Amino acid sequence: MKLETIDQVAVIGSGTMGSQIAMVCAIAGYRVVLNDIEESSLEKAKESLEGHMERWIKKERLTEQQVAEAFGRIVYSTFLNDLKDSDLVIEAVVEKLDVKRDIFEKLDQLLPEHAILATNSSTIVSSKIADATFRPVKVCNIHFFNPALVMELVEVVQGPHTSDETAQTAFQFVESIGKLPVLLKKEISGFVANRILGKLMDEALFLYENGYASHEEIDLVVTKALKHPIGPFALMDLTGLDVNYYVRQQRYEESGNEADRPAKTVEEKVNKGELGRKTGKGFYSYT
Template sequence: MKREIFKKLDEVTPKHAILATNSSTIVSSKLADVTSRPDKVCNVHFFNPALVMELVEVVQGPHTSDQTAQMSVEFVNSIHKLPVLLKKEISGFVANRILGKLMDEAVYLLENGYATHEDIDLVCTKALNHPIGPFALMDLTGIDVNYFVRMQRYQESGNESDKPAKLIQEKVERGELGRKSGKGFYTYS
């Protein structure tokens, strides 16, 4: 779907326009070839909630020009956010790759009965000073999003450890997707 959108954007936007994707899983090199301007395609990754979170990852793919990367960084600065420029693509970028490992460990601790999801979230917010715990974050962004990201990573790597955890798969199968469905790890009204 993103490839179709980028192809259409290439046709309807001025040729000098930069085409940026917010995804941290779908790197821009998977989209650039459907445009006539791959040098003007990059990732500009905002974090949830975008109006609150200060940091934005700008990712320069192998096709992205230095000028496009620099203009994207300047754009992020102009909207009073803090840009970080990654000069090389990797699925998940920096923050979500680190966060993914934290979420894996949180799910492991829950699945194996070491602590409740509430207590794990509390440890992350009060001991690690995170603004939100991993289970509350999965509920916010969508447990299905976590599932699909893990499935894509597994399809790319073939590594069994990249598959979604059984607990995550079960929640998706039950339709417990977090805030958007009214139930995830927590219940919402």
């Protein structure tokens, strides 16, 4: 399939990542279906996007007309059947393999033969999902970074099952929405950015859990000494502590290595429902 074939894009999962991916695609001129199983989640996503776009208008990044046209391209839906005319689907749901495989199996039966099925996962490589479909050559990872509206880089990952044509079309699609793609022709869990970031997170949690420094002090050192735009604990709050937990749990289930288990602190916070910004409390408190 060629880039010119892509007219409608579907995004499954209307959380922070999914909703912003949908908006990026709509701003670029694509028709978009944003899908979620919960109507309330879609309403929350629309409200959040409206807030972001209001700020963009004030900063003169977009005009009111451009924003109105972008929203006019987005359809919000709780029915998978509404995705049946999509040429590219980006799945952005919870980091659970069984959930993703079930979605891809259903999409495979629903979508036209030419459609590309991509997962936004940064941990679960597409070879673990592709055999749930009859089109493994059209399955790949297209990994956006949070927040997707702002972050420029996108990792496109070609699995051993992914055709060169699919990988190139995905690469060109990322360019077409104004992002900077990097193509990995060999898959590995975590890809590039998150494998490096993961080591930083592990060390930050080790220092915190063993009482060497508070989470505020660690974030301060990382931002001021290492010049990162955000510290590791603030970043976990931003992306969601549940995301960190499920990523590590998935990795542990694959490797059996105790070092890959979620950190004790993260697990405790997830069990208490302290997931970060989206719940109002994580390592920091938010109002």
